[in-house]
Amino acid sequence: PPDINFSNWVLRELERMADNMDIDNGEDWSLKNPEVVDKYKKASMIANAVMGALAPNCKPGVRIAELCALGDRLINEEVAKVYQKEKKMDKGVAFPTCVSANNIVGHFCPPADNPAALAEGDVVKIDLGVQIDGHIAVLGHTAIAKANPAEATTGRAADVVCAAHFAAEAAWRLLRPGRKNTEITDAIGKIADAFNCKPVEGILSHQMSRFVFDANKVIMNKHSFENPAEEVTFEEGEVYAIDIVMSTGEGKTAERDVRTTVFKREVDQNYSLKMKASRALLNEVNKKFMTVPFTTRAIQMDERQVKLGLTECLKHDLLQPYPVLFEKDGEIVAQIKFTALILPSSIDKITSHPPPNVSSALKIEDPKIQEILAMGTKRSKKNKKNKKKKSKAAPAEDVAPMEE
Secondary structure (H helix, E strand, C coil): CCCHHHHHHHHHHHHHHHHHHCCCCCCCCCCCCHHHHHHHHHHHHHHHHHHHHHHHHCCCCCEHHHHHHHHHHHHHHHHCCCCCCCCCCCEEEEEEEEEEECCEEECCCCCCCCCCECCCCCEEEEEEEEEECCEEEEEEEEEECCCCCCCCECHHHHHHHHHHHHHHHHHHHHCCCCCEHHHHHHHHHHHHHHCCCEECCCCEEEEEECCECCCCCEEECCCCCCCCCCCCECCCCCEEEEEEEEECCCCCCEECCCCCCEEEECCCCCCCCCCHHHHHHHHHHHHHCCCCCEEHHHCCCCHHHHHHHHHHHHHCCCEEECCCEECCCCCCEEEEEEEEEECCCEEEECCCCCCCCECCCCCCCCHHHHHHHCCCCECCCCCCCCHHHCCCCCCCCCCCCCCC
16 A cells, blocks of 8 residues: 555655755756756766777677666766766766677677676677756667777678667757658668668667656657557657667567676655565665666665665566566677767767777668768757858768778
8 A cells, every 4th residue: 555654755765856956946957958968968078988988899899788787886986076076966877887798689788697698609789878057968878898999890781780870860860840750650660671680679779868768759669560650750859768679580578597686766656565674775776866777786685685676676667677688599789879969060979989890791772862861960050140151961071980
């Protein structure tokens, strides 16, 4: 049954967080505020730097658990260096570092003692997030674990990486005021076809806002006739986490008997927990991870107590699990995720990392997709007087040097 005292405590805790975070005090939290943009940019710089440290370390023999722990440690170290005078400002890991190889689609963040290690040729997806004062920057990258990174990867691994890369490039260019979410989903599907791949089902790109990963507008990675997304139009001032996931297989996912270690607090749920371990676990989550996903590795409790606490918390829907998802054995999955701000003069992709050295024998021949990829990411200002001098679409500056 609901616990009135606990419910009141949650309300008080949210009010305390609101006070500490300056929520609802009349401040402008939109992208019109330069301080807001600066916080997004600082969070993105940290995300990019951490990815720059992790990707080169994706080598044969490296344990996945060590990479995950390294990513989170580096994020916490770097956020501690910014806004040091703002003692009450919430900042840190917005999404725990996950490292998922080959047919593992995502959310693989094993405990410290897990022996799983990368092997030569593994296609490795690294997913992480940083937040500063609730302004979230997420980044997902696909690396190839090779003893000699200078040697180009070919074959199906190259095909799926190229599919994810070019779909992300197309999404970036279509993410502009007046365009619709369905246009991006259409482009993802056509690019997947060009590389004989499939978009993974159930993956969503989300509009984001302060402390919110999943705001109102979504972009489907693949159209679903059973659960279609509402068609929406992009607007200036919006922030998006674009998540592109491609597979060499059918693009269908399934859970397996692999321990889930990533969770998120369901703040609208409460229950009078019976076990001491459950109450201790939830108390720490409420204090440290009220608004962002966390990994059990970050909980400062005995592992056995964490397991006991999780069981009761999950039973009563106090936590949302992020299960490890799999494609069929033998298939390869690639991911590109980035954060973008729709600004008055540009579509600013603030998180990115250079793609791995791959070479696909396939290429994009659809003229409509080629036209999208040739679009620029700069936008004409509304008040430009000489509209006749609008420049023709030009290739974007940051297109990665990959072969089609």
